[in-house]
Amino acid sequence: MLKITNLSKSFEKILFEDFSLEIEPGEIIAITGPSGCGKTTLLRIICGLDNSESGEIYVNEKLISNLPPEIRNVGLIFQTPVLYPHFDVENNLRLGDKNGNIQSALKEVNLEGFEKRNIDSLSGGESQRVSIARALLAKPEILLLDEPFSSLDEELSFQLVSDIRKILKMRKCPAILVTHNINIAEKFADRIVSLNK
Amino acid sequence: MKRGMTHLLIVISYLTLVIFPLILAFDRLIWVSGFNPSNWVNSLEANYISQGVLWFTIKQAFLSTVVTALIAIPIAWQLGRYEWRFESVIKAVLTMPFVMPSIIVTMGFLQITGSNGLSLRDDSSTWLPTLLIAHAWFNSALFIRFCEPVLSNIDPNYLDQITLLPGGNTRLKRIRNLWAPLLFPSVIAASCMTFVFSFTSFALVRWITIGDDSLESMMASIASSAGIQGYMISHNEIILGASLVQFILLASALWLVSSIQQKRQKQIRQSLEKIVKSKNKTGWLVIGPAITFAVFPLIAVLISSFRIRTTSQTGTHYDWNTSAWNFAFSDNYSLASANDAIFNSLGYATITVLIALPIGWFLSQTIVKVESKNRFLARVLDLFVMIPFAVSSVMIGLGVMIGMIKIDPEFFYSLWITPVFAHVMITTPFVVRILISSRRSIKQDYLECAKVLGLNNKERLFKIEFPLMKHSIFIAIIFVIAMSLGEFGASWVVTRNSEWTTLPILIDSLKGVPYNNSLTIPAACAIASILMIFTIITFTIAEKFRKTNTGGMF
Numbered sequence: 001m002l003k004i005t006n007l008s009k010s011f012e013k014i015l016f017e018d019f020s021l022e023i024e025p026g027e028i029i030a031i032t033g034p035s036g037c038g039k040t041t042l043l044r045i046i047c048g049l050d051n052s053e054s055g056e057i058y059v060n061e062k063l064i065s066n067l068p069p070e071i072r073n074v075g076l077i078f079q080t081p082v083l084y085p086h087f088d089v090e091n092n093l094r095l096g097d098k099n100g101n102i103q104s105a106l107k108e109v110n111l112e113g114f115e116k117r118n119i120d121s122l123s124g125g126e127s128q129r130v131s132i133a134r135a136l137l138a139k140p141e142i143l144l145l146d147e148p149f150s151s152l153d154e155e156l157s158f159q160l161v162s163d164i165r166k167i168l169k170m171r172k173c174p175a176i177l178v179t180h181n182i183n184i185a186e187k188f189a190d191r192i193v194s195l196n197k
Numbered sequence: 198m199k200r201g202m203t204h205l206l207i208v209i210s211y212l213t214l215v216i217f218p219l220i221l222a223f224d225r226l227i228w229v230s231g232f233n234p235s236n237w238v239n240s241l242e243a244n245y246i247s248q249g250v251l252w253f254t255i256k257q258a259f260l261s262t263v264v265t266a267l268i269a270i271p272i273a274w275q276l277g278r279y280e281w282r283f284e285s286v287i288k289a290v291l292t293m294p295f296v297m298p299s300i301i302v303t304m305g306f307l308q309i310t311g312s313n314g315l316s317l318r319d320d321s322s323t324w325l326p327t328l329l330i331a332h333a334w335f336n337s338a339l340f341i342r343f344c345e346p347v348l349s350n351i352d353p354n355y356l357d358q359i360t361l362l363p364g365g366n367t368r369l370k371r372i373r374n375l376w377a378p379l380l381f382p383s384v385i386a387a388s389c390m391t392f393v394f395s396f397t398s399f400a401l402v403r404w405i406t407i408g409d410d411s412l413e414s415m416m417a418s419i420a421s422s423a424g425i426q427g428y429m430i431s432h433n434e435i436i437l438g439a440s441l442v443q444f445i446l447l448a449s450a451l452w453l454v455s456s457i458q459q460k461r462q463k464q465i466r467q468s469l470e471k472i473v474k475s476k477n478k479t480g481w482l483v484i485g486p487a488i489t490f491a492v493f494p495l496i497a498v499l500i501s502s503f504r505i506r507t508t509s510q511t512g513t514h515y516d517w518n519t520s521a522w523n524f525a526f527s528d529n530y531s532l533a534s535a536n537d538a539i540f541n542s543l544g545y546a547t548i549t550v551l552i553a554l555p556i557g558w559f560l561s562q563t564i565v566k567v568e569s570k571n572r573f574l575a576r577v578l579d580l581f582v583m584i585p586f587a588v589s590s591v592m593i594g595l596g597v598m599i600g601m602i603k604i605d606p607e608f609f610y611s612l613w614i615t616p617v618f619a620h621v622m623i624t625t626p627f628v629v630r631i632l633i634s635s636r637r638s639i640k641q642d643y644l645e646c647a648k649v650l651g652l653n654n655k656e657r658l659f660k661i662e663f664p665l666m667k668h669s670i671f672i673a674i675i676f677v678i679a680m681s682l683g684e685f686g687a688s689w690v691v692t693r694n695s696e697w698t699t700l701p702i703l704i705d706s707l708k709g710v711p712y713n714n715s716l717t718i719p720a721a722c723a724i725a726s727i728l729m730i731f732t733i734i735t736f737t738i739a740e741k742f743r744k745t746n747t748g749g750m751f
Contacts, residue, residue: 084359
């Protein structure tokens, strides 16, 4: 499904060297490690927002490391939800799929009836659910989550973790979660990978 | 409570200061011509003096806005999205034209297009394009100031996220779904302001399009016969009609700007970290010509001050010397000397700062405070503050002049400080616009925390608000000095019957002297160069204090 081979990246110091990883279809993994160890950078390299110095990335046996991020079909959820203030919820979702079923996408993340809501009227948890719904509407071959629960309280985080895991499993969508919270990693992932130095 | 009362008093005083001369002007004109608004508006087309002026004003303002947008948006894009060597210098050069007195711009474009330059002026069909380009030169800074900070400081996650989505996986889709909607409010606000400034353009229209008038230049030329009972009644009607139409159009545009600015300031998430930008060598194809465009008219003015036309039996030739500068500083002709004009201009600018800055401070504080409780009321107040933009400097000058005539003309005409009234009215809205952006960006938490820590009103003012806003305060001071030094329209009306000549008035007077004296135009260029040097110095100082993420109007 996802295959990373011999990936290396340094930025002022070596972040990772000859890093390899394989993810099975529908598998959810969590990557943990201390701050500054390169977790976010790894996700940004997988989706193409950053470049690695060496190594290759395959999705469904297709080499994607040389492709621009626009056509990799890899979804990314940022730490702070990125919703566009000039669009309402529906139009933010339409960025994921112009003709997609917005109602069912919102229903999937428990936000029925939120179509016309302004972005600034959403709570942190609701904003993150909208950004997840939008990422899933784009039908990514793999979903990357960059500490999306870190700004939420514990109760809300666990609720969201459980909801998203359920959706991903139902869709058989593989995912990588980056987190430094081991409890969340255990609850969310099938397997935990530690990116220690 | 005490502070609230002070605010209220300042606001009432300012509104009185702004509105009173206007009431005087309108009262006097209505007294002469009678109260019949439809007659006033109809007189615009009925009278040969004003026939076609309204449509020409709207046409040139609209076209100027389009031309300015086409020239300035690509410049703003390049500056905002890429890294440039000497970026602050480039930004300063490209935005400096906006604070240049319009009389200098006029001189520059006349030198470039006149017989000493491209020799286009004999063909009257070139006047309108020259005017449009001059307006674009003048107002491009508005688009750069409005759009560049949005492009420059926007949270990079916006772009990263949309690039990964089907709605943004091509350049065209990113323009449609990200850049166009994000820039739209800034472009509209800049367009409205460009329209306002092109609509009220005075010196440029007066000298560049010899055959055409804008409402402003037409009003200025007939203002001297207005308000006299039984004399040229139609002139009163024309001024009233022109003012009414101008007020409605410009107040609508300013209302739109105020509303956009209020919303925009809270909408777009800016990056908290320094954004790493890439270099773009091909961007020099945009920035290079833009820099040339920005400095060319100014260099033309300076060069023309040293180039003296000499006509002899062998024909016309040009000498290079400093005789025009000597002529400008001498007392041996009927006009005031450059020394007197410099003294007056600098004096008026200093006093204007001392009055306009505190008034502008209190007004901006009041608007932001009212905004948190009643947004509509805040916008109304904001619009009132901007009235001097909408009623034009000529009308303000006329109001001040009629006020002086009504109270004690001899006393006021002999009073050196009189033109300051008009300068304060014209510069205070600029102070408010600069300070209000800065005041809105102060987090409420800072002020609330200070209260919890026990700081009183005065301590909060000096320990929290002043330090947080010091850059904007300094920029406001510099802006007032630059605007006051270059103020032309109101001074032209107010000082016409007095001896208090300012630098722009002296340039205008020199340009009006018959062409047979070969030194008058170069002398006008010499005075314009002095004014230009003052403006460049003040603007360069202001740029040093500007924070990189300072968005908004000026």
